[in-house]
Amino acid sequence: MRTPYFANLLQYLPQEEQQQLQQAFGASDAQIQALLEVFPKCPQALIELLQDVNGTYYCQHGQETICVLVLGSDLGDYPYYLKSVEQIVKDYHDQRETIYERYQEFLAYVEVDEKINMHVPLNDRLCFADCMNNGGTSSLYIDFTPNEAGQVGQVVRYVHDPDSFEVIAASFEDYLQQLIEGDYEFTAIYEEEFE
Numbered sequence: 001m002r003t004p005y006f007a008n009l010l011q012y013l014p015q016e017e018q019q020q021l022q023q024a025f026g027a028s029d030a031q032i033q034a035l036l037e038v039f040p041k042c043p044q045a046l047i048e049l050l051q052d053v054n055g056t057y058y059c060q061h062g063q064e065t066i067c068v069l070v071l072g073s074d075l076g077d078y079p080y081y082l083k084s085v086e087q088i089v090k091d092y093h094d095q096r097e098t099i100y101e102r103y104q105e106f107l108a109y110v111e112v113d114e115k116i117n118m119h120v121p122l123n124d125r126l127c128f129a130d131c132m133n134n135g136g137t138s139s140l141y142i143d144f145t146p147n148e149a150g151q152v153g154q155v156v157r158y159v160h161d162p163d164s165f166e167v168i169a170a171s172f173e174d175y176l177q178q179l180i181e182g183d184y185e186f187t188a189i190y191e192e193e194f195e
Contacts, residue, residue, distance in 0.1 A: 027054040055084025072186030079186040080129040111164035115150030
């Protein structure tokens with residue numbers, strides 16, 4: 001674990017999850033290159049996380065399949081998986097509609113932060129994390145095409161029912177710092193296993 005983020009995270013995880021992360025492979029140079037071809041503005045901090053562990057959501061690492069919740073959001077102790085390069089690139093090819101197109105008949109019931117441009121295809125944003133409920137309930141994105149009020153690289157948290165898109169950090173680096181300063185609050189889900 002080269003990144004401070006993962007190195008510090010290990011102390012908050014049960015032994016089994018620690019071992020899974022320590023056995024995991026990082027993304028290769030070729031995999032990072034494939035990611036940069038799709039998302040040339042991908043933050044260096046995310047590249048470094050992926051070079052440590054290329055995905056934690058049922059990802060094959062050698063003979064092992066790992067499944068570890070390693071990220072959080074502004075939803076406190078609600079955890080997320082880090083997607084692999086392959087999963088990120090697949091999302092890019094799948095999500096072509098805009099927020100406006102998806103919700104146009106229900107826009108009155110959808111909360112969209114003023115910093116987010118709802119007329120940009122969803123796949124213009126890099127989806128780097130899905131929540132513990134297979135991603136259907138909440139996902140995290142890096143937004144490269146914000147509204148004027150926003151900034152390039154801001155982190156967006158999507159939540160389903162009631163649906164909302166909220167900017168939770170000005171950059172990916174700020175996002176990681178929030179998780180570190182919050183003592184990896186999302187790892188509370190594992191506390192029962194410590195007892």
